[in-house]
Amino acid sequence: MKIRAAIVSGLLAVSGCTTTGLGGAGGQGVSTQAPATGASDGARVAKAIVAAMNGGLVGGKIGAGLTEREKRSGLEAEYKALEYTASGQVVTWKSDTSSRYGEVVAAQPYRVGSQDCRQYTHTVYAGGAGAVARGTACRNSDGSWMLLT
16 A cells, blocks of 8 residues: 555656646657656655566666666656556657657556456667567556566
8 A cells, every 4th residue: 555655646746747648549648757856755756666566667678778767767657558548558758868768558458357457568769779578567456566577
C-alpha cells in the first residue's frame, strides 16, 4: 500500500507536466517530462516506481547507456503506458540533457487469474536506430506493476 501511495503521489506531482491525449487518434500520445518537484521528492518517487516495477524494460539491456534520471523517465513512461493509456497509444519521454529519448506502447489489457496484464514495448533512441525491448507486466493487488518477461 505504501508503494501505491508513493506512486500515486509521484504521478500527481508529474501530472502538471504531462499531456495525456487519451482517446485521441492519429499518433497522439502521452508525453512524459521530468517532475517539477524537489530532488528529494523525485528521488522518493523514482525509488518507489523502480521498486514496484523492478526496473522495468528500461532497467535491462536497452537502458544500459542511460543515466539514472533517463531511466527514471523511461520507467515513468512504462508505468503510464501500462496504467493509463489505450492500447497502441504512444507514451514518450526525453532526456533533459542529451538527445536520448524513448517510446512505450502497451497492448490491450487481458486477465490472468485475478491479475490484469499487458504486453508492451519500449524503444530507446540514443543517436541512431532505436533499441527495442518487449515484455509483459501484470498488476499486483496493491496496484503496482510487476514485469514478467
